[in-house]
Amino acid sequence: MSAVWRLLDTGSLPAAANMALDKVILAARSQDIVPNTVRFLQFSPHCVLVGYHQAVELEVEEEYCFQHGIEINRRITGGGNLYWDEGQLGWEVFARKDTPGIPVRLNDMYRLMCECAVAGLVRLGIRASYRPANDIEVGGRKISGTGGTEIGDAFMYQGSLLTDFDVDTMVKCLKLPVQKLKDKQVKSFKERVTCLREVLGYLPPMETIKQAMAEGFAEVLGVKLEPGKLTREEEEMLAQELPWFQSEKWIRGTRTLSQDNRLSIAEYKTPGGLIRVSLRLDRTRSLIKSAFITGDFFAYPERSILDLEAALKNSSIRASDVQKTVREFFASNEVRIPGVEPDDFCHALYLAINRTGDENEQVLL
Amino acid sequence: MRAGKWQIPETLYYSPDNYWVKLDGEEALLGLTEYGQYTTGDIIYLELVPAGATIRQGESFGSIESGKWVGNLVAPISGIVIENNCELEPNPRKINSDPYGKGWMLRVKLNDPCAAEGLMDAAAYQQWVEEQVRREQEDEVLA
Numbered sequence: 001m002s003a004v005w006r007l008l009d010t011g012s013l014p015a016a017a018n019m020a021l022d023k024v025i026l027a028a029r030s031q032d033i034v035p036n037t038v039r040f041l042q043f044s045p046h047c048v049l050v051g052y053h054q055a056v057e058l059e060v061e062e063e064y065c066f067q068h069g070i071e072i073n074r075r076i077t078g079g080g081n082l083y084w085d086e087g088q089l090g091w092e093v094f095a096r097k098d099t100p101g102i103p104v105r106l107n108d109m110y111r112l113m114c115e116c117a118v119a120g121l122v123r124l125g126i127r128a129s130y131r132p133a134n135d136i137e138v139g140g141r142k143i144s145g146t147g148g149t150e151i152g153d154a155f156m157y158q159g160s161l162l163t164d165f166d167v168d169t170m171v172k173c174l175k176l177p178v179q180k181l182k183d184k185q186v187k188s189f190k191e192r193v194t195c196l197r198e199v200l201g202y203l204p205p206m207e208t209i210k211q212a213m214a215e216g217f218a219e220v221l222g223v224k225l226e227p228g229k230l231t232r233e234e235e236e237m238l239a240q241e242l243p244w245f246q247s248e249k250w251i252r253g254t255r256t257l258s259q260d261n262r263l264s265i266a267e268y269k270t271p272g273g274l275i276r277v278s279l280r281l282d283r284t285r286s287l288i289k290s291a292f293i294t295g296d297f298f299a300y301p302e303r304s305i306l307d308l309e310a311a312l313k314n315s316s317i318r319a320s321d322v323q324k325t326v327r328e329f330f331a332s333n334e335v336r337i338p339g340v341e342p343d344d345f346c347h348a349l350y351l352a353i354n355r356t357g358d359e360n361e362q363v364l365l
Numbered sequence: 366m367r368a369g370k371w372q373i374p375e376t377l378y379y380s381p382d383n384y385w386v387k388l389d390g391e392e393a394l395l396g397l398t399e400y401g402q403y404t405t406g407d408i409i410y411l412e413l414v415p416a417g418a419t420i421r422q423g424e425s426f427g428s429i430e431s432g433k434w435v436g437n438l439v440a441p442i443s444g445i446v447i448e449n450n451c452e453l454e455p456n457p458r459k460i461n462s463d464p465y466g467k468g469w470m471l472r473v474k475l476n477d478p479c480a481a482e483g484l485m486d487a488a489a490y491q492q493w494v495e496e497q498v499r500r501e502q503e504d505e506v507l508a
Contacts, residue, residue: 052428052435053410078410079433104501105404106434133406133432147433284455287409314409314432316458 005095005221006037006228007214012044012086015073017238019049020245022076022092022156024237025230029094030154033233036099038217038225040210041090047071048173051079051147056252064173074251077147077158079134080290083170084160089206091117091213092158093221097150101222110134110146112220113157117144120216121161124209126199131310140303141194161213162195164203177263177278177292185276188294192306266351272339273297275348286317293348297340304335308345317353322346366487368494371400374465378481379490380441385465388481393442396469400494402461406431411457413438413449413470420444420473422483427470429457442480444473 010021018041028034048070050059056072059081065072070083084090093113095102103109114130121128121136121143128144131137136144136159146159167190171178178189197203218225230238244250264279273296280289291312299305311329315321323346329335330342366373377385383401387394397405410430420426420440427438450469453459460468485493 051430051433053412053430076435077433078430078435104497106406106431110432110434145433147435149435150437285409285457286455314407 002218002222002224004035005218005223005225006035007225008037008039008228008230009210010039010041010230012042014045015043015047015049015071015084016245017242018043018090019073019075020238020241021230021234022158023151023245024234024241025092025094026076026149026151026154026156027237028231028234029096029156030152032096034094034231036095036223037093037228038214039090039092039094040213041092042086042088043071043084043090044086045069045071046083046085046169047073049073049075049082049084051075051081052077052149054081059175061173061175068169068173070169070173072251073245075147077149077156079145079147081174082145082160083166083173085166085169087164087166087203089161089163089209089213090158091161091217092156093217094154094156096154098153102155106148107133109148109155109157113148113159114144114146116217116220117146117159117161117213118216119220120213123212123215124196124200124204126196131307135310137303137306138194138199140301140306142192143194143196143199161209162193163206163209164197165193165195167193175280177280177290185278185292185294189292192292192309264352264355266348266355268344268348268351270297270340270344272337272344275340275344277348277352279349279352281317281353283317288312288315288317288349288353291349293345297337300336304333304337307333312349319346319350319353322349322353366491368400368491369498371398371403371494372465373398373400373487373491373494375487377465378441378484378486379493380439380484381493382439382441384439384441386441386481386484388475391475391478392447393444393473393475393480394469395441395471395473397438397460397464398490399464400497402464402468405429405436406434408457408460411453411460413453414446416446416448418446420446420471438470441484442473442475443477444475444480446471447474448472 048060114136118128128138134146135142144159144161148157178186262281266277268275275295278292282289291309293305315325326346366375383398385398408431413427422443425437426440429436
């Protein structure tokens, strides 16, 4: 007989309430006062969320958010900056780490959790798949990003599902590797993400989407989901936690001392065409935070450049590591780009990594 | 000594949260084990409590981010931090590449000279890791 988990649907809430609830439900699960739980959540008003270790001033166009009524908050999970409009659906799993079938190794857990969401999307008629380390994609385009955290012996894993997405607002309210690029390249950047409406040609009712996603989680986790509500203890904990999650100290109080978020752009000419690379770099930690690669070369399959960008995310900027990341990517994927060799991408990346801000001003496209 | 592909130095003590402790009189050095860094994945952010902070066994002494996962660092012993490894904040992947060497996290003055009580020796930790791996494999078979 299947284990019974709670299915929570907390509806549309402000960002602070949703962030507080993440902590409350996780803490309650770690104290064993609530069962394993799947939660659906939505945001109203729309908001920008930064990852736990990120700094708002480096990740968010605050003036734009202020002018457009976009709330800003911080997640208790890792990862990057996100824009949540009111049409998106969030999903979360809260469980004890020793739940049978939950992998110990985090990379294996990411895969399992993403497979739950993929199973839900398949029920909606979408051929989605998991892309390591933490994304769900359709034809190479991201439709769901995920992340997680833990308290004691319990964990939370969460994801976004783009239903009907306002990509123009996303590009304006987040600091992304597209500032100062031409419209054509910004358009290409926007095509990195997709949503249910675009894939299906219509937007199913939210209740249909939730039903399909719930079935996907139940199937992959091998559990029965029973609709439930927040307990009295959780409601009380929420009332206690909410002021903290509304405070500037929480939202802006990253304890990570030194961060960096520089934009670096470069072009590299190859026989197969021009490679344009735009990187967000954390030089303090020697990391590529995000990569955006375009050009007039032809890649087969088309999605391979998007997959390369995913492989470069959070990878090291050291020359030997860049070469290793790129070469391993091409060695383990069937990619053909006439006139462009894997090392050409390395050179383009080196150029961007080694540029300073002033040099970037001279190579703006 | 090894458990599977993971090294387990015999001179160290271990917690079930996968931290190692090297005792040296009233002081101890601590860090994440090789198996611990394997289950965590590539580490991209790390925050450690500063020198002078008090840490308590079983409680958090910082946070760690790998992939998009944020986890607490859980103290294997109690004491006062003498030094944190300041090389790790800009280079957290040293924990992945050299967990028992350059990836050390804290040097601590112990509250109690019997601090190792409650920790596992290398042989016990080896069994513990093997048990984790066996359980995981059983789960995979059941799935």
